[in-house]
Amino acid sequence: MPRRPGPASPAQLNRMPLPRVHLARSYTRSHVAERVRSRAWEQVRPGAYVDALPGEEPHARRRRHALARIVALAEQSSGPLTFNLVSAALLWGLPLLIMSPQTHIVQRSRPTGHGALDVVRHHPRLPEEHRTTQHGLSVTTLERTLIDCAQALPPLAGLVVADAALHIGADPDVCAEILASRLRQQGVVRAREILALADAGAESPGETTVRFTLLQLGLPVPETQIRIPTHTGTFWVDLGWRESRLLCEYDGRTKYGANGTASEAVISEKRRQDAIEEEGWRMLRVVREDLRSRPSFLRRVQRWMPDVVLCPRPVLNAS
Template sequence: MRHGGYRTVGGGADQGSDPHAAERRLAVDHVRAVHRQLVAPHVFSHESAALLWGCALWRAPARTHVVQGYRASGRAAADVARHRTPVPADQHAEIDGMPVTSLERTVVDCALTMPPLDALVVADSALRHGLDLGEARAILAGSRARNGRRRATWVLEHADAGAQSPWETWLRYVCLRAGMPRPATQVPVPTRLGEMHCDIGWPEWGLLAEFDGRSKYRDGALGAAHDGTTELLREKRRYEAIREAGHDPVRVLAVGGAGVDQVVQRLAARFPPDVRRTFRVNPMLPPP
């Protein structure tokens, strides 16, 4: 894992529904290795703490983040990011015997330092793990950080537990960055097969959108027993039932660069012209 730190390599473990499970396990094992080697008091923070809390991440962290009360020497290991901002006792927690920042402090640290999409993925996921948004806002208000406060405030204001995957957060971020009205998440749709839910939507305009994760159509994508063909047929029946109920969701695939602009154009075309004319790209939010 690092100089003097090793891990046992297993074989073929079921990664469940997380395509980045192997990267997450590697990052967590790196945190464990750092914990065992550090002698001075320390608290794991930022995306490292988010990992330990079980939060989703947009990308695996390149370094382990830790808060320590002293300045690192010039010979400090490059695989550890050290922070000196004090962590009050009520913002401490422990997970699997390792000291971490509280869930609320973790989200605030991420929101202050990470790109807004990355931070929003953490915040969305943290809400599903019991994040107290009011407490997180109080921690941000009391923070001495000078940079990133507007971005962090935006992240806390737009966090939504209804995003059930990082890509669903990505889709919502794309819409918000483009200046679209805030979408609802997990929009209920009554159908002949029962109530279905679409990832995001604007019910007042009858507009729904879904992220289509094509990886789930591969055998084993959601576990060893997962059958891709069965999943494809299930999704086909679901989509047909939604269409029969009078809806035509915009289906979005994972894209980058110019593809993001095309996603925005497809969605924007479904809004009434008077609403569309109000769209303005938020200059604070970089392209995903």
């Protein structure tokens, strides 16, 4: 589904600048040792360090370190390279469920010896039209990155990347062309399913996870970002099924209290839901804990959609 009007969701496009990286070759050994000993620097790869940020949220720290490894590798490398897969996704600002400790690159030449353990080198044919730059670094295009991740990552992780890529402007037709050129490759069936289910309307990995769970359970494909005019104004809801007049809203931890006090947010949300329900809609609220008990979650949905016909999607259940 198309996304709602306005700028890209910050949950789908991380505008974090590239971190400053300190290369050991630029300092004396004693200076590097002192910075590490005082915990002012943290090592991200051999010969490369970043400033320590006390109190940094763990996921943000892992993301910053992954970006720092990319920057360090680019500066330490003696030859041309292009970042791909999850490393390209990071440079595009896309969300990742899990931060890889390894950096992925496309490189024409093969290294002598075993190469660095924290680098995964790929040697596919990379047409020039599948290459661009982000932050001054060579990287696979948004569409190529989407397909690479959909083909290589587990289904949910691939869908999170695909949703976000479409949300910030990836062309689905170009994605389909890239995928069509990969017949018989490993992961193509999964990537085809992910591309078919990917939706530009998803505004966060949490929303994608809820939709993925619904699809994994065999429920009909929901519409995203449903516009609901009410007597108090027009509201947008994460996803739902118009024919059943059922809406589904993901309540993330940052939703309440993000602006103003938590109590004000709860009251505002209650008024919003009341106005929507007065228009004949029903609202199913979902939190992360609901997704841990799939049978219970399915029963909740089926109470509102008793005649729903489930359609198994085995590709989504593959690891």
